[in-house]
Amino acid sequence: MATGRTHRPATRSRGIPEATVARLPLYLRALTALSERSVPTVSSEELAAAAGVNSAKLRKDFSYLGSYGTRGVGYDVEYLVYQISRELGLTQDWPVVIVGIGNLGAALANYGGFASRGFRVAALIDADPAMAGKPVAGIAVQHTDELEHIIEDNGVSIGVIATPAGAAQQVCDRLVAAGVTSILNFAPTVLTVPDGVDVRKVDLSIELQILAFHEQRKAGEDSVQDSGPPAPAARTAAADRKGPDGDVPAVMPA
Amino acid sequence: MATGRTHRPATRSRGIPEATVARLPLYLRALTALSERSVPTVSSEELAAAAGVNSAKLRKDFSYLGSYGTRGVGYDVEYLVYQISRELGLTQDWPVVIVGIGNLGAALANYGGFASRGFRVAALIDADPAMAGKPVAGIAVQHTDELEHIIEDNGVSIGVIATPAGAAQQVCDRLVAAGVTSILNFAPTVLTVPDGVDVRKVDLSIELQILAFHEQRKAGEDSVQDSGPPAPAARTAAADRKGPDGDVPAVMPA
């Protein structure tokens, strides 16, 4: 999961727990699917199954929004779609800028899920002058120099960073200075932002590494003998460099 | 964040808490950067700052791996890089297949972070016959028909799904049947898998929606009067149907 990285200690925003907020989009997706099939009502049990969660959890989540269900019947699909959309702020238009139009940035620009739900790609920004003017996903890429203008002219408050790691913090700083207060970061770096700015990160390689951990565990469940970590004891300085295998890994991702 | 979605209730794998495992890649990245600058040792305070976490948390995390620090000095960078790499299973080679070579799949194939850390793109698979044979990121795309062969021949245990939502579950089933036990899902769907299979999902639009929620909250922070969640107490029936905002949505339960 991309992890929110804000120092807000326990931001129970307006009483809605963060964990619940993170699940609302899931419910919304399931409800939208039901709505398209013209299903009028669902029980917490059915909806929970569709969203892949526990039904008690779902009911408790909805209870934070208010009492929108009818006992003995369930929840009205259309009504709930509206309530969750409103709660998430999807009834309004959110202009978004994507900075860094490489492979990933271009893929994001083309991603349908963007446009669908209140999010509108207001601009694509790249530092490469050669990219300027080139259309990606039907939108002309603009140069980084224009960043501040774009943010202000369009009232953008959400920025997506898809640049290489080295440029991310700098881009982030400029976005924030220009007025952006929410950032979705795809660059493999920890971003530092002032209070009041939300950052969520999506990190490919972290996800893979977590999977690898579990995978290794499954594989070695029978034949593992731990190999006793080279006693961390007596180690003067840069003494024993090298693990049992001999050499250390290569390099880091860009 | 992409959220792990496995029904393992509390898989304290080998005693290492899930939350800690999720942070290890973060530490590893910071440590690798230090290593490249030939920094010999770091204190928990410094490393924690670089990784964007609390130092006490970092120390506790490391304590699950063993006692790798030296009191009064800190941690040996190279040694720790090795230990974490080993713990995460990055000292071995993980062949990975990417299924669904659209915009996103292609971007993933080109992503540097893949190759760098023990992960090797073993094959690119797509259902479109027109894609077959076409090279993406220097690898020829293969047709879905080959999926089972590819998995078995290469001993692939990690699969990445970057297909449209509609195809995801089916692809997932085939991957699992062929022997894949870890899946990274980019398709906006809830995947159902048998026990023993790990699924992590990365969902663009969910991340954006969570940001929108907080963004909306910030925007309305001054003009909002809280309106206290409709007192769960006295509410006759379908009485107060209307959000704090005042207006009523489309429909209501009969």
Add this chain to the structure above:
DNA sequence: TCATCTTTGTGCACGCGTTCACAAAGACAT
């Protein structure tokens, strides 16, 4: 009106994760 049946909404208990705060451990100087 009353009885029955379904499904919500929630009180409660439990466990994981986070953080504080401090004692133990080692480095280093004298």
Add this chain to the structure above:
DNA sequence: ATGTCTTTGTGAACGCGTGCACAAAGATGA
């Protein structure tokens, strides 16, 4: 050796999130 200083490793307290289990609420039918 002994003392001082730094930094680790962890015991303990706390808070959030989860899930059970049940009472309350409403629908439905006689």
